[in-house]
Amino acid sequence: MIQSDTEYTNPEGLHVGMIMDGNGRWAAARGQPRLFGHRRGAKVVTEMVETAPALGIGTLTLYAFSSDNWKRPAREVSGLMRLFRSYLASETARCVENGVRLCIIGRRDRLSPALIHAIQAAEQTTRAGKRLLLRIAIDYSARDSIVAAARCAGECFPGSREEFGALIARVTNSPVVPEVDLLIRTGGEQRLSDFLLWECAYAELAFPDCMWPEMDARRLGRVIEDFHSRERRFGGLAHTAAAS
Numbered sequence: 001m002i003q004s005d006t007e008y009t010n011p012e013g014l015h016v017g018m019i020m021d022g023n024g025r026w027a028a029a030r031g032q033p034r035l036f037g038h039r040r041g042a043k044v045v046t047e048m049v050e051t052a053p054a055l056g057i058g059t060l061t062l063y064a065f066s067s068d069n070w071k072r073p074a075r076e077v078s079g080l081m082r083l084f085r086s087y088l089a090s091e092t093a094r095c096v097e098n099g100v101r102l103c104i105i106g107r108r109d110r111l112s113p114a115l116i117h118a119i120q121a122a123e124q125t126t127r128a129g130k131r132l133l134l135r136i137a138i139d140y141s142a143r144d145s146i147v148a149a150a151r152c153a154g155e156c157f158p159g160s161r162e163e164f165g166a167l168i169a170r171v172t173n174s175p176v177v178p179e180v181d182l183l184i185r186t187g188g189e190q191r192l193s194d195f196l197l198w199e200c201a202y203a204e205l206a207f208p209d210c211m212w213p214e215m216d217a218r219r220l221g222r223v224i225e226d227f228h229s230r231e232r233r234f235g236g237l238a239h240t241a242a243a244s
């Protein structure tokens, strides 16, 4: 049965965010055009989605195209937009089979009608997925989403932080999600590039030493293992210190 958003409960598990960076450099190092790297990167997305539930991930948010990426050459942008459409066309059935609910976060008004249609179809078709919530960020800016939520909230917002977070989710076309537990960025840079600024308040950060097309299930497993060895304090004290 298809769920309405008010009935929706998140799959159990970690919320992991991924900044999928390094496709262009990976391709250039092989004498290939940047789009070659993006196409290879899309295959890695499939591997990540397949691996995620077994590693205890319930929500996966992937940064595919930032609002600042419109600054790139028109050829690269149009190639990426075509790639998003073909990803949705080829992966939707696999998502249904694997219990993956797909949701595209970000602005829609600058996307082509054909891509918007593909997004709506994929979201509708995968709506009942309960094993993994897969959010893909396209034309996404965390700052823009916070501004949009603030506009909805109005001047004297009486709600809590959680309620404001829910507004942020709503303005980005997403169900309400838990905060990010772990943020992974490939590609060597250690910055957020306007991704999930609100949701990452206490996220653990990981920077695997590879370009996105080189990311794989084994590397993800190692990052998750390392994550479980960390102590998250959320501003409190370490267990040992709290007991003394």
Ligand code: IPE
Binding pocket: 020, 021, 022, 023, 024, 025, 026, 064, 065, 066, 069, 080, 187
């Ligand atoms: C990330 O890879 C994918 C997108 C931003 C669309 P890049 O395209 O940024 O690759 P690099 O960082 O130039 O290598």
Ligand code: IPE
Binding pocket: 019, 020, 021, 063, 064, 065, 066, 069, 189, 191, 193
């Ligand atoms: C961030 O990568 C955006 C995505 C991965 C989609 P960028 O390559 O655009 O980020 P900067 O420019 O290095 O900060």
Ligand code: MG
Binding pocket: 021, 022, 187
């Ligand atoms: Mg980059």
